[in-house]
Amino acid sequence: xxxxxxxxxxxxxxxxxxxxxxxxxxxxxxxxxxxxxxxxxxxxxxxxxxxxxxxxxxxxxxxxxxxxxxxxxxxxxxxxxxxxxxxxxxxxxxxxxxxxxxxxxxxxxxxxxxxxxxxxxxxxxxxxxxxxxxxxxxxxxxxxxxxxxxxxxxxxxxxxxxxxxxxxxxxxxxxxxxxxxxxxxxxxxxxxxxxxxxxxxxxxxxxxxxxxxxxxxxxxxxxxxxxxxxxxxxxxxxxxxxxxxxxxxxxxxxxxxxxxxxxxxxxxxxxxxxxxxxxxxxxxxxxxxxxxxxxxxxxxxxxxxxxxxxxxxxxxxxxxxxxxxxxxxxxxxxxxxxxxxxxxxxxxxxxxxxxxxxxxxxxxxxxx
Amino acid sequence: xxxxxxxxxxxxxxxxxxxxxxxxxxxxxxxxxxxxxxxxxxxxxxxxxxxxxxxxxxxxxxxxxxxxxxxxxxxxxxxxxxxxxxxxxxxxxxxxxxxxxxxxxxxxxxxxxxxxxxxxxxxxxxxxxxxxxxxxxxxxxxxxxxxxxxxxxxxxxxxxxxxxxxxxxxxxxxxxxxxxxxxxxxxxxxxxxxxxxxxxxxxxxxxxxxxxxxxxxxxxxxxxxxxxxxxxxxxxxxxxxxxxxxxxxxxxxxxxxxxxxxxxxxxxxxxxxxxxxxxxxxxxxxxxxxxxxxxxxxxxxxxxxxxxxxxxxxxxxxxxxxxxxxxxxxxxxxxxxxxxxxxxxxxxxxxxxxxxxxxxxxxxxxxx
DNA sequence: GCAACAAGCTAAATGGATTTAGCTGGCGCA
DNA sequence: TGCGCCAGCTAAATCCATTTAGCTTGTTGC
Numbered sequence: 167x168x169x170x171x172x173x174x175x176x177x178x179x180x181x182x183x184x185x186x187x188x189x190x191x192x193x194x195x196x197x198x199x200x201x202x203x204x205x206x207x208x209x210x211x212x213x214x215x216x217x218x219x220x221x222x223x224x225x226x227x228x229x230x231x232x233x234x235x236x237x238x239x240x241x242x243x244x245x246x247x248x249x250x251x252x253x254x255x256x257x258x259x260x261x262x263x264x265x266x267x268x269x270x271x272x273x274x275x276x277x278x279x280x281x282x283x284x285x286x287x288x289x290x291x292x293x294x295x296x297x298x299x300x301x302x303x304x305x306x307x308x309x310x311x312x313x314x315x316x317x318x319x320x321x322x323x324x325x326x327x328x329x330x331x332x333x334x335x336x337x338x339x340x341x342x343x344x345x346x347x348x349x350x351x352x353x354x355x356x357x358x359x360x361x362x363x364x365x366x367x368x369x370x371x372x373x374x375x376x377x378x379x380x381x382x383x384x385x386x387x388x389x390x391x392x393x394x395x396x397x398x399x400x401x402x403x404x405x406x407x408x409x410x411x412x413x414x415x416x417x418x419x420x421x422x423x424x425x426x427x428x429x430x431x432x433x434x435x436x437x438x439x440x441x442x443x444x445x446x447x448x449x450x451x452x453x454x455x456x457x458x459x460x461x462x463x464x465x466x467x468x469x470x471x472x473x474x475x476x477x478x479x480x481x482x483x484x485x486x487x488x489x490x491x492x493x494x495x496x497x498x499x500x501x502x503x504x505x506x507x508x509x510x511x512x513x514x515x516x517x518x519x520x521x522x523x524x525x526x527x528x529x530x531x532x533x534x
Numbered sequence: 535x536x537x538x539x540x541x542x543x544x545x546x547x548x549x550x551x552x553x554x555x556x557x558x559x560x561x562x563x564x565x566x567x568x569x570x571x572x573x574x575x576x577x578x579x580x581x582x583x584x585x586x587x588x589x590x591x592x593x594x595x596x597x598x599x600x601x602x603x604x605x606x607x608x609x610x611x612x613x614x615x616x617x618x619x620x621x622x623x624x625x626x627x628x629x630x631x632x633x634x635x636x637x638x639x640x641x642x643x644x645x646x647x648x649x650x651x652x653x654x655x656x657x658x659x660x661x662x663x664x665x666x667x668x669x670x671x672x673x674x675x676x677x678x679x680x681x682x683x684x685x686x687x688x689x690x691x692x693x694x695x696x697x698x699x700x701x702x703x704x705x706x707x708x709x710x711x712x713x714x715x716x717x718x719x720x721x722x723x724x725x726x727x728x729x730x731x732x733x734x735x736x737x738x739x740x741x742x743x744x745x746x747x748x749x750x751x752x753x754x755x756x757x758x759x760x761x762x763x764x765x766x767x768x769x770x771x772x773x774x775x776x777x778x779x780x781x782x783x784x785x786x787x788x789x790x791x792x793x794x795x796x797x798x799x800x801x802x803x804x805x806x807x808x809x810x811x812x813x814x815x816x817x818x819x820x821x822x823x824x825x826x827x828x829x830x831x832x833x834x835x836x837x838x839x840x841x842x843x844x845x846x847x848x849x850x851x852x853x854x855x856x857x858x859x860x861x862x863x864x865x866x867x868x869x870x871x872x873x874x875x876x877x878x879x880x881x882x883x884x885x886x887x888x889x890x891x892x893x894x895x896x897x898x899x900x901x902x
Numbered sequence: 903g904c905a906a907c908a909a910g911c912t913a914a915a916t917g918g919a920t921t922t923a924g925c926t927g928g929c930g931c932a
Numbered sequence: 933t934g935c936g937c938c939a940g941c942t943a944a945a946t947c948c949a950t951t952t953a954g955c956t957t958g959t960t961g962c
Contacts, residue, residue: 223919277609544947
């Protein structure tokens with residue numbers, strides 16, 4: 167099944183195979199054959215051999231030798247899960263790239279890689295603990311399973327952890343409980359009496375905290391439990407499916423907190439299809455990591471959007487770690503809150519959860 | 535100004551500095567000092583020296599030596615511009631990561647890097663032509679300026695080019711003219727008589743083609759020129775600003791083609807604010823690269839969404855190039871077309887461009 | 903008093919590609 | 933014949949970190 171290990175093909179092997187020297191082979195493969203005056207016939211033979219033997223250059227060897235300019239290459243990486251929303255990864259990438267652009271000099275260049283693992287299964291990621299991969303990483307979107315592994319495992323490179331406390335590591339987090347608490351308060355203030363929260367099946371440290379704080383605050387302030395909807399994934403369609411199911415079972419809500427943005431998009435679609443008006447019938451609070459929230463119809467109130475801020479903190483911390491400086495073990499980011507139309511105060515029309523509580527579409531708003 | 539070149543600090547320098555051997559230094563810095571029985575005092579001295587001299591390990595050296603497992607590292611990269619929409623980059627990244635996950639074996643590992651340049655200024659990107667960086671790249675989101683540079687420059691690694699024909703390179707493109715033509719046809723069929731198109735100030739080969747084909751088709755089929763709106767960037771707010779300006783000047787349209795998705799988001803917001811109904815007053819056709827189009831209110835008709843399909847073509851091509859196989863110089867992708875509510879057929883209410891042609895909000899739809 | 907052993911270190915080899923200096927054989931020319 | 937020169941190649945050094953085998957001391961056990 168598994169193919170037998172075959173040692174890599176090197177220029178020396180090609181050289182031996184053809185009865186020429188490694189220097190000649192190297193010259194040809196590096197496209198230096200003209201200035202080195204290699205005979206065209208030899209060039210052809212070497213090219214053919216490289217192709218047929220399946221030669222793949224060893225970049226480590228190349229880099230080690232090539233020392234004209236930009237010798238030093240600093241390898242950075244963003245470690246994230248396949249399941250994480252791409253925009254979040256994109257923001258981190260963008261921030262890191264911008265920093266790298268500034269830091270680059272004639273004799274130091276940077277490479278920013280992305281490394282992806284399956285959520286909850288970071289321990290199965292091979293090569294993660296190799297010391298010869300990266301100078302530093304930003305690690306994000308881990309599940310509790312992953313966190314447990316990371317707490318034990320000794321990552322052999324500096325790392326900044328996003329959204330999770332890991333002992334002995336530099337961590338950047340959303341201020342705990344803030345998002346969940348504020349979103350609950352906003353919904354309560356908007357007059358909601360039967361709010362719900364929707365989250366994906368997989369909870370990161372951050373989303374779990376949001377959920378818990380939302381629940382806690384609601385209980386504390388109103389004595390009630392929120393309806394908790396669990397969607398299969400984080401895509402809009404997952405949220406839509408979860409909500410449709412809830413609705414079909416006769417479940418009703420008059421407020422909704424979505425722990426990620428993509429879920430809010432799905433919820434909006436469902437509400438629209440069902441003729442449920444925002445905010446007249448349901449107030450919605452989202453997270454705002456996508457920069458799209460204000461373009462929703464109606465514009466979405468958001469209590470977070472901390473990803474960008476967290477990344478902005480994390481990147482300089484990573485560079486400080488690279489320089490060997492000591493950094494604070496923990497940085498908290500307080501997310502900005504944007505009150506928009508989706509939570510404009512209203513008297514909810516839905517109280518119970520049994521009868522279809524919402525009037526048909528187009529009915530006038532109760533208040534503005 | 536520019537700091538003088540300082541040769542990199544190596545383990546040998548640290549060793550000389552302290553009067554110990556490089557082997558000892560290496561043992562300590564690789565956290566092997568316990569098993570190698572290095573005296574605690576020595577460990578401390580070495581650590582302090584490494585810190586104070588600013589030691590940065592040379593990964594190339596490390597990788598070259600470390601040959602227990604996964605010796606072969608294949609370095610891949612996605613080259614894209616800072617200005618490109620992140621979701622497009624994210625899709626490419628995701629597709630490449632999935633492929634890499636499958637291709638990885640015990641003795642071959644992959645690293646996927648992202649390299650960003652400023653749109654139109656790829657020639658200023660240092661190290662781009664170094665042969666010691668990547669085994670292969672996917673190159674996307676270039677402007678004509680960049681393309682000109684690339685056509686001359688000899689990239690020293692295999693490359694798959696997205697959305698652009700470059701002689702001698704493997705290119706994956708949207709079927710030419712398709713998107714522009716279909717979007718024009720859809721708007722015409724929806725009854726639009728004064729359609730517009732909006733695009734960013736910077737046009738890639740792909741977006742320029744969309745624009746030209748849209749124009750051409752419209753002229754051919756109706757004898758009219760479209761209104762062309764140019765937005766500063768590709769963000770929703772840019773589109774919103776451009777459209778608001780057009781509106782303030784008394785410009786009116788009854789159909790809109792947005793050459794990228796993010797522009798459609800901004801347009802939707804403006805229409806909503808102005809009380810312009812989609813599709814009753816304006817039909818909108820977008821591109822659908824973001825997977826969000828069906829969640830718009832109303833769901834957006836899209837004529838493209840080819841990025842994902844293009845990436846799906848490009849990734850296997852890249853691996854074939856790595857294996858030294860010959861690949862077709864050009865692969866055309868025909869984007870799927872999704873007809874949704876935003877272009878439901880209607881008789882346009884706007885004909886001229888001077889008087890406010892749209893009735894106030896809430897007026898009944900003319901037809902369905 | 904000597905073997906055995908441990909602690910603490912070092913010398914040298916290694917990995918792959920590249921480059922520099924230099925070698926060899928054939929040719930033209932005086 | 934002999935010199936210079938060129939095309940076409942090769943040997944060896946180099947980049948940096950790591951690891952293996954082994955070398956000194958000093959100590960313990962008998």
